[in-house]
Amino acid sequence: MMARDYMLVICASDSRGGAGLQAALAQAALIECECRTVLTAVTVQSHEGVEHTEAVSCSLVKQQFESALKDGLPNVVLIGWLPPDPAMIGLIRELLTELRSRAEVQIVWDPVLKSTLGHLPAYHTELMSLVPLVSVMTPSLCEAWALCNVANDDHQANATLNADSAARQLQKMGASTVVITGGDIAGDEHQKDGAENDVLTGLKGAGCWVTDRVYSRPDEGIPETGVLTEFAMHQRRVSASAHGTGSHFSAAVAAHLSVGERLYDALLKGAAATRQALLNASGCERFDYGNSQARALPDDGDEWPIVTNIVSRIVTDQTSQSIGHRIHEQAAFTPYKPGLYALTDSVEHAKILIRQGIDTLQWRVKDMRPDYREQTLEVLNLCRKAGVAFWLNDDWRLALDIHPDGVHLGQEDLMDADIRALRASGVGLGISTHTDWEIARARFFEPSYIAFGPVFPPLSKKLKYPPLGIDRLTAWSQRYKAWPRTCIGGIVPDNVAAVAATGVGSFALVTCIAGGPADEPRIGETLRTLRNALDASQSGVDKIN
Known part of the structure; x- marks a missing residue:
């Protein structure tokens, strides 16, 4: 076998070009990550949404998988949207279980479900059987709660506690790291130190910041996990929209893991790459089309996420130019050049x-x-x-x-x-x-x-x-x-x-x-x-x- 690291992508294609297989290939190409694919379905999509899906046969999925492995084993597998077919999901579980018995492989799963989903359909058990295999899961809050079989309406009263609870439930089911992406969270209030009310702004409808929450486990080989096992990544919201941001996030995380990035760095770069993909695709005025080459990651450090403890305070102040000012409500430390x-x-x-x-x-x-x-x-x-x-x-x-x-x-x-x-x-x-x-x-x-x-x-x-x-x-x-x-x-x-x-x-x-x-x-x-x-x-x- 060839001893080359590569990312194996198992997901559907997107005729609109912004999500699924197309997003994975785009993120892999931007950082020169080798990528091989297993197509699970063809989708027909437009700006109005998904119009039709057609799954490929289980035998064809198996043949694609086995063919990819003939030229070497992947070091990362990315799973995207899967057709609601218990037989196919069971097959993928068996293939991944056998793969992990042969090599140390990280599995990243973006459990793509409709954001309005209240209860998972009949293939819930089969879908949940993938969780123990997963290194990193990247659900939205709605998707996380759907996977935990909780009605969508339950999370509206207190988003932070529900994000915590949903992520920890998924970890108990076997997932090593869970990232609750921030795009569909409408509010985020909780009590700090038993008294002070903290408001984490920047979520949907709240203005300037997008927040993703990470729940991981201590790992002796990754010193960062000994500092924080749970943290939040905040980045400035782009005043534009594009198709497939969730797919870009999971794909970027998987691609960066595949080229050897550390776990937390891959998550951070996944968030930065998602925002950059939005700028590259949306025609946003902040994107310089005089330089037509799309960038994998922002050049300016100000455009990168910042990391906080999940309970860190961010008060609503739309005039502030710095997230640090929002948190500390004081001036920054005086800059100093040590020489x-x-x-x-x-x-x-x-x-x-x-x-x-x-x-x-x-x-x-x-x-x-x-x-x-x-x-x-x-x-x-x-x-x-x-x-x-x-x-x-x-x-x-x-x-x-x-x-x-x-x-x-x-x-x-x-x-x-x-x-x-x-x-x-x-x-x-x-x-x-x-x-x-x-x-x-x-x-x-x-x-x-x-x-x-x-x-x-x-x-x-x-x-x-x-x-x-x-x-x-x-x-x-x-x-x-x-x-x-x-x-x-x-x-x-x-x-x-x-x-x-x-x-x-x-x-x-x-x-x-x-x-x-x-x-x-x-x-x-x-x-x-x-x-x-x-x-x-x-x-x-x-x-x-």
Whole structure:
């Protein structure tokens, strides 16, 4: 067999060209994902809706499936609309069960049902038998409740609780990750902390934001799932409509999984790709038809989703230009460009770094000694006298007490930190990110800067995340150029020119500037080399601007 990753699509064709098989092929082509197909039905559709469907035979479905596998096994299977034929659904279940016994295959299922469906017809049992096989399900709220055999009218009173309940029921039935897409939710109110009424706007009829809710399970191989198992993806609503957005979402998720994206990144990119497909297809005024090439994903980071805890508050304020302002009802953290950004846990080393002209020092002490507070204040005062910015790693409680220039937090730290208190105190906020999803989550807090990493394998510690490399760092630096950025991980004089050329604008340094007093000449020379690369890259940016 050929050892090539590809996505196998099992769904119906769409004569209108916007959904089903056509949407899957379009999303696969945009990111150069190999795609093979099993056609389950031919549909006749127009702007008035589905006019006719005609299923292919079960024997033909089986032949298509077996033929696709002759050239290798897929790494992802996408299931779309299936004809209401218990025999066909049973056949597909058997084929997928046998496939999963032969290889580790992720299965993405978009259970396409009519949005007005109240009770599932007679093939409910057969359809639900697919759920235990599914890695990712992408139903609308109506479809989720229909699959749970709950009348459509039941969800109108309290959409959030019903979305939670429906998703968790599907997980109990065997689905690993459930995404409740936001297009058909009319309202979303629930109680927070037992008292405060939260309103998540941007849903149908509520204005500016579209929200998809994700319910997943912890996975040791995916560190992000240890941070949030349930979260929401919000993106700006496009004032246009197009056919097949649900199909594009599931297809984009499957395609990105097929080319090796992490689970949460694939979900985020699926949401971004769906919005981009709407812009590409709708003739919306925001789409530049002077550049006729359709884009798989938005170029501008502002057009990407942001990620929040599902219970995060978003108040209705149509005049706000930032979702962060809606949530925090305060200004964003003051932007900050870290420049040459050195990390240390030694007072003597800090003195060397300050003498050698760093821009920013991060006091990163993991094993807190009895004199930790005293030493922290000493280094803070040294930085203040030298005009060097002082940032504290992790210890946001101490930051609220001593008021450094800022505090740097990891993704896990964001779960416990009092972000509102930091914002009110004037202490800046920097956030570590390793994936697209983590960047989307960091943007929610509107931090002073976002840190990307590791660029290369770190010299100082082992991480759970693979190195970004220059290509991804370049893409992120361009996409998120509206935010101050830095990067970390294996940066040394031999590779700094390539890092600087990405436009990231700052380097965070650890091992390459380590050492004691005897190493100061080498440390100084290293910092001068890095400074020259940084200044040269900034000069190029200034010329472009």
